[in-house]
Amino acid sequence: MLEPALAGPAPAARPAASARTVRWAQMRQSATAYALCTPAVALMVTLLIGPILAVVALSVTDYQLGAQTMAFIGLDNYADMFADRVFRTSLINTLLYVGTVVPGSVALGLGIALLIEAGDSGKAFYRAVYFLPVMATLIAMAIVWEFMLHPQFGLANLALKAIGLTPQNWLTDGDLALWVLAVIGIWQAVGFNMVLFLAGIVSIPRFLYDAAEMDGVPSAWERFRLVTWPMLGPVMLFVVVITSIRSCQVFDTVHVLTKGGPNKATEVLLYTMYAEGFEFFRSGYAAAITVVFLGFVLALTLVKIRFLDRQVHYQ
Amino acid sequence: MNARRNPGFAVLRHVLLLAGAAFMLAPFAWMISTSLKPPGEIFLDHIRWWPNDLHVVENYTAAFTRAPLLRFMLNGVIVTATIFALQVAVALPCAYALAKLRFRARPVLFGAVLFCLLIPPHAISVPLFLLFHQIGILNSYAAMVVPFTISVFGIFLMRQFFLTVPDDLIDAARMDGISEMGIVWRVMLPTAIPALTAFGIFSVVAHWNDYFWPLIVINSEHLLTPPLGVAAFRNQEAGTDFGPLMAAATVIIAPLVIAFLMVQRRFIEGIALTGMK
């Protein structure tokens, strides 16, 4: 079908197009393009660009849902935020959470990926098993975790009792709750990171390992240092950034399991934003919290773009 | 260290991986095990995996009757299918224009797409909520679907893919008299099936599992999506009826898990796309 089209009028035989015909054809193409893009553009403006500007705008007002008036209050919201003990706790908790989940899930993800690729048997099985938590609806699994962590009848405490250790109040002990949530976070994220590392490891050319053998690398650790670790550099950075972005958006487990407690021990940024915005309906204040949240995510995303996405955008 | 050369290490590898696998699967096993047990065997002071007395029917029936689980699943299907269909309808023409047509505003538009890619969905929830409140569509399917109809990630992904389609194919279609819109649906769409499948999986999984946004906009029980539904169920049961609760959880995660086990590779590709985002 392509042949006749391409075998069409030979360039030499076609009469030279007049400038007006060319312009007309270009205008038609432009008009079509605009028509094709209109729905997307309209939606982008109303549902994405508009709201993001609105968030910044709202953050400097005192708007509350249902209020009749709205006043510009400058940076008062931000001042209140940083003076508020709850917000500061929320920020610290979020950083602690991210600081635990990222190293944990990245290191484990890398380790699992290396182990899987070190052999031939069972690869598909292990990949599926480790990836399962990523896919299963987090809320449902959080509820399962909640029962698993039940003080009397949950698997965790029953197992501890069976080996003679003292059972804990996992979700109601202020010292433990955040770390428990972090473990659940790691549990959910390991498979995802594993997949990304697997792709990275598989793409390391075999001949580099051959060269390392010939060069006399004495041990597996040296081989890792000479070939695997440097070649995984970009993937590693990518995984760290992605995991950071995803984990600073933690909300589901907090809302379902602890509601930010006990006593704000598991209060995290998005949960505070949710509470302020959709339980107390203090929209202006919630917007200010959102801006802080946005700052974190943007900083991380820009790191990713700066170091990794350059090739993609130069099209 | 290579399991192929060193049998000792091959064993160690399996030991370590199986230990980790046990940790990964523990919640699933516990969930299913509990969903099979009568209350008497749930409240035990020691671990028992397989119940003496199978209570499967009772637990699962309770799950389906005490909360409208089927309704929740149906809502999940409606919402994810509608979202995906609309995402494709909106993104594909725009991606085609960005990839293959020449127009003045193209760099600006692509810049806008890149800009929107930076926006995390949670960040715009407050204004969107206020907007929906104003126009009165809160607590409806529309509220759950509308914000996600524009997927700039989908536009970006499809554009990257369309860039690899040879121009000759499109020129041939034009010479055959197909309109540009026709080209999008009759020429580009068929070639993009693999990319669309990966994107579809990414979209369906993300929106089936979404908790945050439906929590904000939905109040009525008949509109609850699976995550909201199972949370509501848990709130009702208030910590006593674990059997049916675990049964409900099993049912909720079953569709995606089964689909995953059947088409693993595609799933992993699709979810790994979130990484690229």
Place this chain on the structure above:
Amino acid sequence: MAAGIAIEGVTKAFGRTEVLRRVDLDIRPGEFMTLVGPSGCGKSTLLRIIAGLETASSGAIRIAGEAIDHLRPGQRDLAMVFQSYALYPHLTVAENIAVPLRMRRLAGHQRWPLAGRFMPGTRTIEREIAAEVDAAADMLGIGHLLARKPGQLSGGQRQRVALGRAMVRHPKAFLMDEPLSNLDAKLRVHMRTEIAQLHRRLGATFVYVTHDQAEAMTMSDRIAVMMDGAILQVDAPDTVYRDPADLRVAEFIGSPKINVLPAVMRDCGSIVVSDGSVPAEAEARPGTDVMLAFRPEHGVLTEPEHGAFRGRIAHVENLGSDLLVHLHVGDPGRPPVVVRSAPDGHGLAARHTIGQTAGIAIAGPPPLVFGADGKRADLSRTRPKAPAHA
């Protein structure tokens, strides 16, 4: 320090596929031995077995008389140059070349990332290593590139770095796996000379693998022609060219390809070819089918009645320095016979036209005769039938 390599009875199978079938080869110390053959003939596998990157299913490898099969690649004192150069992308040229030395001379704790430098003895060793790296780099003409990373180098420069990394160890032998395949044609021709000169300067044993028969012919002391996992012939390039033991060897070596015609033994002194006959002495009974082969440069175009047999001119290639005339002899379905002649021609060459019938005579050495089994049958052969250790 050059050592000879003995390959004894090596076989290799991947699952049920036999890749190497009882290979025996004796590589002399200091010689440039090329393993040449089409893709998939097993030459790279054989090289990797010598290196230790693959293990043979059976058989043994000896270097300087000692069995090394139980040794890991790094312990065999062999250096390998890979087709894709295999340079560590994150290390500079100097660091790349230094790797084999650092792995062997520095202890584990001396190689620690930051603290290693301060360990006792490290600095002296590193200084020695740096001096040797400089020497190797100078010999290869890449001394000015030492601070660059592989990504900043051209293909030819990368290849030299790979050579430097191999040279700096003064190994017992160099193994090269199609090192020039990734270079463009002109660079390849240039590097061929450089590698051959390097071999002369170092005096080391080179085992070179390639699918390019021109490389094999121009660079080697001896060639081992491999096909389907077996060595068909091991000889000096000239001998392989003039005196191939097997039809497959004759067809693989030499460009343009040797002409092969089906023929029938008439009697001990002549062979019937197409519509004529050719004098030849061969060990075949009258009436048996044989294959007659002669190189394009040994064919001469004559008037139809003066040729040993006739053909119809189908195509002429004018290379400037040569004319290659393609003729259909006998069955037009068979590949044409190619005869080389000078442009100002003698005989019919100057006056050829497509479609014309011409006579073909065979001048120079007597033509080669191969039996139906592909083995040499003519008595002008200077060596016994089976491929032997030379």
